[in-house]
Amino acid sequence: MTMLSALALAGCSIGADVPVAQNAITAFHAQLDAAQFGPIYTQSGNEMRDSTTQPRLTAILEAVHRKLGLFKSGKSIGWNDNVNTSGHYIAINYQATYEHGAAAENFVYRIDGGKATLAGYHVNSDVLVLN
Numbered sequence: 001m002t003m004l005s006a007l008a009l010a011g012c013s014i015g016a017d018v019p020v021a022q023n024a025i026t027a028f029h030a031q032l033d034a035a036q037f038g039p040i041y042t043q044s045g046n047e048m049r050d051s052t053t054q055p056r057l058t059a060i061l062e063a064v065h066r067k068l069g070l071f072k073s074g075k076s077i078g079w080n081d082n083v084n085t086s087g088h089y090i091a092i093n094y095q096a097t098y099e100h101g102a103a104a105e106n107f108v109y110r111i112d113g114g115k116a117t118l119a120g121y122h123v124n125s126d127v128l129v130l131n
Contacts (some may be wrong), residue, residue: 015081017116021090021109022076024116028107029071029096037061040118045110047119064123067131069099088112089119101127 031040037058041049048057074096082089087110094105108120 015079017088017090017111017114018076018079018081018092020111020114021079021092021107021116024109024118025074025092025094025107028118028121029074032061032065033070035062035065037065043118045117045119047108047110048121051120063128064103067127068101068103068125072097072099074105090116091120098125098127100131101125103127 028040031037038054040061041054041057052060074094076092077095078093080091082091089108089110091106091108094107096103096105103123103125105124106120106122107118109116110119111117
């Protein structure tokens with residue numbers, strides 16, 4: 001192993017930025033509960049904004065908010081911390097309980113300078129389909 005490789009590994013601790021992403025999930029749910037869908041979009045990273053429009057994400061988040069209700073609780077059930085040529089990303093699988101039912105959520109955050117920026121959000125719930 002070269003000295004450069006050793007230094008790169010020493011500065012990188014797998015999972016050290018997971019709490020940063022978990023704090024961002026807490027903020028996301030607070031914004032969702034407050035129906036602040038526009039700010040969720042505008043504060044998201046280029047990855048999110050390049051994959052959908054603000055009206056489309058707003059419609060999706062409005063449906064999640066309307067059908068599932070207020071966020072009650074949740075917990076991380078797994079994560080993947082990945083550094084590649086595109087950047088540093090953390091994907092967190094989240095088991096959420098909302099006012100009207102359960103949801104499986106997947107958050108992807110780009111980590112840069114100790115800050116988490118939403119790069120992707122996926123939600124799956126029977127309540128969204130059946131109601």
